[in-house]
Amino acid sequence: MRIFGKGRHRPSASWRQATDRAFTLIGDGRYEDAGALLTRAADLEPWLSESWFNLALLHKFRHDWEQARAAGLRAVALLDRDTGAPDWWNVGIAATALQDWPLARRAWQEYGLRVPGGAADAGAPTGMDLGSAAVRLSPEGEAEVVWGRRLDPARIEVLSIPLPSSGRRWGEVVLHDGVPHGERTTADGHSFPVFDEIELWAPSPVPTWVVLLEAASEEDRDALEALASDAGYAAEDWSSSVRLLCRMCSESRMASVEGDGAHLDPHDHSEPGQPGPLGHRTDGQLWVPERECGVAAPAGLVRGLLDGWVADSPDTRDWRDLEEVC
Numbered sequence: 001m002r003i004f005g006k007g008r009h010r011p012s013a014s015w016r017q018a019t020d021r022a023f024t025l026i027g028d029g030r031y032e033d034a035g036a037l038l039t040r041a042a043d044l045e046p047w048l049s050e051s052w053f054n055l056a057l058l059h060k061f062r063h064d065w066e067q068a069r070a071a072g073l074r075a076v077a078l079l080d081r082d083t084g085a086p087d088w089w090n091v092g093i094a095a096t097a098l099q100d101w102p103l104a105r106r107a108w109q110e111y112g113l114r115v116p117g118g119a120a121d122a123g124a125p126t127g128m129d130l131g132s133a134a135v136r137l138s139p140e141g142e143a144e145v146v147w148g149r150r151l152d153p154a155r156i157e158v159l160s161i162p163l164p165s166s167g168r169r170w171g172e173v174v175l176h177d178g179v180p181h182g183e184r185t186t187a188d189g190h191s192f193p194v195f196d197e198i199e200l201w202a203p204s205p206v207p208t209w210v211v212l213l214e215a216a217s218e219e220d221r222d223a224l225e226a227l228a229s230d231a232g233y234a235a236e237d238w239s240s241s242v243r244l245l246c247r248m249c250s251e252s253r254m255a256s257v258e259g260d261g262a263h264l265d266p267h268d269h270s271e272p273g274q275p276g277p278l279g280h281r282t283d284g285q286l287w288v289p290e291r292e293c294g295v296a297a298p299a300g301l302v303r304g305l306l307d308g309w310v311a312d313s314p315d316t317r318d319w320r321d322l323e324e325v326c
Contacts, residue, residue, distance in 0.1 A: 015045045019054060031062050049078035053087050060090060063199055068094040069103070076110070083112035089153070089178045093198070096154040097175055101125065108153055125152050132192055134184050135176050137166040139196040144168075145184070153178065155201055161208060161236040161294035164325035170234050170296035171204035206233065206296050208326040211306065213237075213291040216316035221291060223317075224309045231305060233297040239288070299324070 052075035059068035092107030130150035146160035180193035228235035
């Protein structure tokens with residue numbers, strides 16, 4: 001994102017050159033060199049809000065939240081518009097990372113969002129009822145899109161059970177960026193944005209386990225997920241919930257589940273024998289009893305949970321090879 005001056009002040013050619021070069025360096029991951037150029041641009045045109053917005057953006061990429069907040073506040077002080085400026089959104093992210101709740105609340109209000117509570121409220125800006133969304137964990141690494149509940153405009157509580165390669169757990173809260181990269185649509189036609197994770201905001205004490213189930217039917221599998229949920233934790237059938245997507249597909253508008261019956265998802269790049277819908281299909285059979293399942297539960301509860309699930313229907317259920325993976 002390149003932001004150039006508008007309106008009263010037209011930036012100099014030197015400012016433009018320094019800013020252009022800085023964003024090229026940012027694209028190459030050379031943040032230190034980019035910072036020197038953006039600092040020079042701010043020295044050249046200190047009255048431009050864009051100078052400070054660009055610096056705040058760089059500090060956000062570096063997760064230097066004190067500097068991001070300072071530069072962001074200088075940017076919003078020079079704004080010539082009332083609401084909707086992305087400068088305020090970046091201030092809100094930095095304030096959320098620092099748990100500076102009065103500033104976060106003010107930032108969302110200045111952006112134009114309705115935030116319950118008064119300006120003097122010192123707590124987190126809860127109660128905004130932003131609903132569900134998807135978040136892309138480790139977007140620069142082995143990216144994984146999971147479902148979660150939006151706590152405020154910059155935080156999502158993870159409600160899926162992430163794969164161990166993500167290093168994330170069920171119940172964790174992640175700080176996320178403001179511009180969605182992709183959408184997920186549901187069968188009823190609703191669409192949900194996919195935000196990119198910036199960093200872990202609050203860890204979860206609940207470990208992730210992987211277990212092999214023998215579930216004779218989908219109803220048997222569903223019974224374990226319901227049992228875990230009733231206990232206040234989670235189970236997820238990774239055999240059917242995991243799809244392997246290329247980056248282009250992941251960042252586009254995608255259905256949240258594959259088609260029914262024989263209609264395979266053309267965007268699913270998983271392979272037979274690997275996790276994902278394609279990996280668990282056989283000729284003429286859409287359900288395979290052996291399922292790889294993720295379970296989020298304390299060590300003292302997980303075996304009892306699985307044993308209780310089997311005890312409810314011992315002829316159609318079994319489990320083995322329980323392992324803590326994250």
